[in-house]
Amino acid sequence: MSDRQAVLWTAKDAAIATGGVGSFREATGVSIDSRTVEPGDLFVAIEGPTHDGHDFIAAALAAGAVAAVADRVPAGLSTDAPLLRVADTMQALVDLGRAARARTQARIVAITGSVGKTGGKEMLRLALSPQGSTVAAADSYNNQWGVPLSLARMPRDTAFGVFELGMNRAGEIAALTHQVRPDVAIITTVEPVHLEFFPSVEAIADAKAEIFQGMLAEGAAILNRDNPHFARLAVAARAAGLTRIIGFGRHGQAEARLIDALADANGSVVIADILGQRVDYRLNLPGQHWIANSLGVLAGVKALGADVRAGAAALAAMRAMKGRGERHAIALPGGTFQLIDESYNASPVAVRAALKVLAATTPAAGGRRIAVLGDMRELGTAAPALHAGLVADVLAAGVDLVFTAGPLMGALHVALPKERRGGHVFESAGLTTLVAGAVRPGDVVLVKGSLGSRMGPIAEALKSLHRDGPRARAANGA
Ligand SMILES: Nc1ncnc2c1ncn2[C@@H]1O[C@H](COP(=O)(O)OP(=O)(O)OP(=O)(O)O)[C@@H](O)[C@H]1O
Numbered sequence: 001m002s003d004r005q006a007v008l009w010t011a012k013d014a015a016i017a018t019g020g021v022g023s024f025r026e027a028t029g030v031s032i033d034s035r036t037v038e039p040g041d042l043f044v045a046i047e048g049p050t051h052d053g054h055d056f057i058a059a060a061l062a063a064g065a066v067a068a069v070a071d072r073v074p075a076g077l078s079t080d081a082p083l084l085r086v087a088d089t090m091q092a093l094v095d096l097g098r099a100a101r102a103r104t105q106a107r108i109v110a111i112t113g114s115v116g117k118t119g120g121k122e123m124l125r126l127a128l129s130p131q132g133s134t135v136a137a138a139d140s141y142n143n144q145w146g147v148p149l150s151l152a153r154m155p156r157d158t159a160f161g162v163f164e165l166g167m168n169r170a171g172e173i174a175a176l177t178h179q180v181r182p183d184v185a186i187i188t189t190v191e192p193v194h195l196e197f198f199p200s201v202e203a204i205a206d207a208k209a210e211i212f213q214g215m216l217a218e219g220a221a222i223l224n225r226d227n228p229h230f231a232r233l234a235v236a237a238r239a240a241g242l243t244r245i246i247g248f249g250r251h252g253q254a255e256a257r258l259i260d261a262l263a264d265a266n267g268s269v270v271i272a273d274i275l276g277q278r279v280d281y282r283l284n285l286p287g288q289h290w291i292a293n294s295l296g297v298l299a300g301v302k303a304l305g306a307d308v309r310a311g312a313a314a315l316a317a318m319r320a321m322k323g324r325g326e327r328h329a330i331a332l333p334g335g336t337f338q339l340i341d342e343s344y345n346a347s348p349v350a351v352r353a354a355l356k357v358l359a360a361t362t363p364a365a366g367g368r369r370i371a372v373l374g375d376m377r378e379l380g381t382a383a384p385a386l387h388a389g390l391v392a393d394v395l396a397a398g399v400d401l402v403f404t405a406g407p408l409m410g411a412l413h414v415a416l417p418k419e420r421r422g423g424h425v426f427e428s429a430g431l432t433t434l435v436a437g438a439v440r441p442g443d444v445v446l447v448k449g450s451l452g453s454r455m456g457p458i459a460e461a462l463k464s465l466h467r468d469g470p471r472a473r474a475a476n477g478a
């Protein structure tokens with residue numbers, strides 16, 4: 001784009017922000033990945049765990065980057081290549097982010113929590129976009145690279161900025177919140193997720209509470225009133241100087257309170273009281289967890305000073321994200337089965353939420369509820385017990401058949417009554433044929449696991465039964 005409005009960084013502003021030296025055309029975007037560079041981007045050459053961005057400067061420039069932020073000139077790069085020379089490119093990215101934050105009048109909301117950050121961020125984007133120019137971080141850009149990059153991409157004239165803050169260890173959210181300086185912080189919930197690097201769930205709560213450290217006293221903390229760690233987080237918010245603490249949930253004292261929800265196969269109609277304002281709205285996503293997340297989101301909308309009713313109405317457009325609840329009807333000879341693709345992410349609380357959705361989905365005539373579960377990663381020494389502990393939820397959900405993959409899911413497999421065991425394998429790849437051979441018309445099949453457990457290919461294979469159903473099933477002996 002060539003209009004002045006789209007200018008994000010002039011060479012002068014970028015140089016002032018980073019203390020760097022160089023001249024180049026105005027940048028309309030920022031990138032740290034040469035493979036996705038767009039024309040007009042400023043490419044920041046970051047030294048990552050596996051690659052050094054300096055090796056990709058030439059590729060980024062060839063793809064249309066206006067310049068590269070670099071702390072050295074890589075061998076072989078043309079001497080007239082446009083560069084912004086800095087002492088440390090990672091610091092330069094943070095500096096750009098901080099400068100973008102400092103120059104905008106935007107109202108900023110940051111969302112963290114054990115689950116529901118990206119979903120909540122996307123709901124905030126939808127709720128705020130009709131009310132003013134809104135930027136929200138891409139994908140799950142929530143770490144030491146994603147957050148400063150998202151900040152650096154925020155135009156000066158933004159009205160609302162939405163950021164996702166994630167962490168694996170104590171101290172990480174603190175570093176990020178000092179960059180984002182949110183006006184409003186939402187903590188979706190605190191659960192045993194990423195337990196590997198924490199001694200207890202309380203320690204996880206404390207790490208989430210670091211988000212308050214980057215806020216001014218007039219900022220608002222939006223906390224899940226139904227979570228057992230609510231009081232701990234509220235104390236931390238007050239200790240950080242915040243006075244506006246807003247609870248959301250079913251709890252009678254929640255300021256953003258669920259009044260009623262009517263669920264159907266595709267979602268729910270929600271009636272809520274958001275800080276004294278009654279709203280009813282439609283969510284086209286099934287599951288109690290989406291209702292809970294939406295209450296936090298609308299409390300956030302209110303705290304930002306935006307219109308709650310308009311925000312609530314906009315939530316009807318929210319759809320399942322990739323691998324997080326997408327539904328597919330897959331035709332087989334003789335009828336269809338339903339796939340619920342949750343292959344992107346898993347933790348005990350997320351699996352429980354997904355099992356409840358499976359329970360609420362009625363199979364068609366002759367069909368069964370089938371769960372295909374892969375390991376939940378990063379749970380530390382409690383992992384086997386947390387896997388076996390899903391057995392009660394599986395039974396309560398009325399799941400007829402459970403297929404499991406991975407060394408940890410073995411603990412669930414042996415805990416299951418024999419007649420519910422569909423099969424267990426060590427590597428998820430070994431499950432595809434088993435599951436594909438077992439599904440029948442009328443079934444509802446939930447596929448869920450941590451991304452690293454590679455359950456995605458199983459979901460893909462089930463989808464492809466649609467195309468070459470009879471052949472694939474014949475090959476599987478079904
Ligand atoms: N409030 C909730 N309670 C239980 N499960 C939830 C809740 N919100 C979302 N989930 C589930 O958690 C999983 C991850 O959702 P999402 O991607 O929004 O979370 P995230 O916090 O961004 O995760 P990540 O740490 O991978 O960035 C999904 O399976 C989703 O259905």
Ligand SMILES: [Mg+2]
Pocket residue numbers: 117118119139140142164
């Ligand atoms: Mg995320």
